[in-house]
Amino acid sequence: xxxxxxxxxxxxxxxxxxxxxxxxxxxxxxxxxxxxxxxxxxxxxxxxxxxxxxxxxxxxxxxxxxxxxxxxxxxxxxxxxxxxxxxxxxxxxxxxxxxxxxxxxxxxxxxxxxxxxxxxxxxxxxxxxxxxxxxxxxxxxxxxxxxxxxxxxxxxxxxxxxxxxxxxxxxxxxxxxxxxxxxxxxxxxxxxxxxxxxxxxxxxxxxxxxxxxxxxxxxxxxxxxxxxxxxxxxxxxxxxxxxxxxxxxxxxxxxxxxxxxxxxxxxxxxxxxxxxxxxxxxxxxxxxxxxxxxxxxxxxxxxxxxxxxxxxxxxxxxxxxxxxxxxxxx
Amino acid sequence: xxxxxxxxxxxxxxxxxxxxxxxxxxxxxxxxxxxxxxxxxxxxxxxxxxxxxxxxxxxxxxxxxxxxxxxxxxxxxxxxxxxxxxxxxxxxxxxxxxxxxxxxxxxxxxxxxxxxxxxxxxxxxxxxxxxxxxxxxxxxxxxxxxxxxxxxxxxxx
Numbered sequence: 001x002x003x004x005x006x007x008x009x010x011x012x013x014x015x016x017x018x019x020x021x022x023x024x025x026x027x028x029x030x031x032x033x034x035x036x037x038x039x040x041x042x043x044x045x046x047x048x049x050x051x052x053x054x055x056x057x058x059x060x061x062x063x064x065x066x067x068x069x070x071x072x073x074x075x076x077x078x079x080x081x082x083x084x085x086x087x088x089x090x091x092x093x094x095x096x097x098x099x100x101x102x103x104x105x106x107x108x109x110x111x112x113x114x115x116x117x118x119x120x121x122x123x124x125x126x127x128x129x130x131x132x133x134x135x136x137x138x139x140x141x142x143x144x145x146x147x148x149x150x151x152x153x154x155x156x157x158x159x160x161x162x163x164x165x166x167x168x169x170x171x172x173x174x175x176x177x178x179x180x181x182x183x184x185x186x187x188x189x190x191x192x193x194x195x196x197x198x199x200x201x202x203x204x205x206x207x208x209x210x211x212x213x214x215x216x217x218x219x220x221x222x223x224x225x226x227x228x229x230x231x232x233x234x235x236x237x238x239x240x241x242x243x244x245x246x247x248x249x250x251x252x253x254x255x256x257x258x259x260x261x262x263x264x265x266x267x268x269x270x271x272x273x274x275x276x277x278x279x280x281x282x283x284x285x286x287x288x289x290x291x292x293x294x295x296x297x298x299x300x301x302x303x304x305x306x307x308x309x310x311x312x313x314x315x316x317x318x319x320x321x322x323x324x325x326x327x328x329x330x
Numbered sequence: 331x332x333x334x335x336x337x338x339x340x341x342x343x344x345x346x347x348x349x350x351x352x353x354x355x356x357x358x359x360x361x362x363x364x365x366x367x368x369x370x371x372x373x374x375x376x377x378x379x380x381x382x383x384x385x386x387x388x389x390x391x392x393x394x395x396x397x398x399x400x401x402x403x404x405x406x407x408x409x410x411x412x413x414x415x416x417x418x419x420x421x422x423x424x425x426x427x428x429x430x431x432x433x434x435x436x437x438x439x440x441x442x443x444x445x446x447x448x449x450x451x452x453x454x455x456x457x458x459x460x461x462x463x464x465x466x467x468x469x470x471x472x473x474x475x476x477x478x479x480x481x482x483x484x485x486x487x
Contacts, residue, residue, distance in 0.1 A: 003415075
């Protein structure tokens with residue numbers, strides 16, 4: 001009976017305490033298991049898909065040759081106007097350790113922790129868009145929550161900023177994993193394929209792709225609507241992710257859409273589908289190849305920059321976070 | 331029976347099963363392709379120790395499992411404490427030599443375990459299919475693995 005009581009206490013323990021105990025077990029008794037898993041992942045990454053890596057290398061070489069002049073010019077222009085890197089956030093590249101439990105979804109372990117600069121509440125992103133956020137952090141590992149977790153919530157909006165809503169996980173009748181955008185105004189009429197990004201109003205910085213509208217869900221009465229959203233990042237794509245750190249001072253509140261090759265549209269200025277500088281929504285992250293975007297900031301309403309179309313290529317998402325100085329203050 | 335006296339053999343068996351569980355399921359990322367050896371180690375142990383002891387072992391194993399599954403601390407522990415205790419009680423009900431009962435024991439143990447986990451996870455779409463289709467298959471898998479583990483243990487002891 002006493003063991004059952006202890007077990008129930010473990011269940012009702014505050015999450016921080018429970019995860020501290022779990023971290024202790026993970027960093028002691030279970031450490032060899034994680035070492036094996038990391039080794040397996042590294043082997044898979046190193047040897048698993050040589051053809052894909054070769055193709056990526058070739059593509060990269062082609063892009064580098066083709067865009068060398070543009071990059072030099074771009075660098076000079078950035079220097080002139082004082083714009084920093086594409087993604088004005090520090091980040092930590094991390095591998096995801098998936099552990100499946102019956103009936104429990106949406107939690108995963110990450111191979112970086114406090115020692116690497118990861119802090120609780122940090123957004124987790126991938127090349128496709130938003131993955132989730134950091135829940136708890138240990139010294140060398142952390143616990144993340146992806147968009148399938150029942151507690152996941154994000155404030156989302158359309159790229160033009162006209163329609164806002166709350167994003168939450170949704171499981172279809174067939175068990176398909178989708179998102180639901182709730183609380184949008186009744187007069188909103190979002191067409192299929194509309195890109196939804198984070199609004200920057202809550203935990204996540206503005207402009208991270210969340211997904212694309214699949215269609216209306218069902219009216220929640222007479223004053224608001226809900227939409228089903230196809231996530232930008234599928235579960236299968238959550239292997240290598242980035243944990244965002246603190247934004248640089250000048251970049252606080254900046255729209256990150258450009259880092260995913262999506263250019264924010266200003267309200268009242270509908271995008272021209274024939275405009276060659278238009279944000280590549282049709283090839284947005286998670287759906288198709290992402291294009292590099294020459295503009296870091298939204299175009300000025302009075303003087304839209306006539307940026308030339310850019311070739312598809314690899315994204316440069318900023319500088320890896322530097323490990324904190326070893327001053328014993330960790 | 332002879333192997334009842336070989337408690338160290340039992341300890342080794344349980345340690346191997348537990349290590350294999352984590353190495354296969356998590357270390358090599360096999361997930362449910364590997365049988366639930368953690369539960370099997372408890373069910374096997376419960377046949378040889380007192381119900382209270384089995385419940386204590388279940389608590390420890392459940393804690394380890396909870397440490398591996400993010401944000402589920404305690405749920406596996408509750409399930410394994412219950413199963414350890416009940417498993418220990420079943421010694422009075424049937425003998426270790428009855429293969430059919432042993433298979434049923436492992437099968438039901440796994441199914442009940444999954445049921446308790448689902449109970450804590452709460453209702454969600456697809457849960458019934460998981461519990462009525464996937465879980466029984468996983469339970470059959472566990473039963474076969476459990477019988478095999480017992481067979482090896484008896485041979486070695």
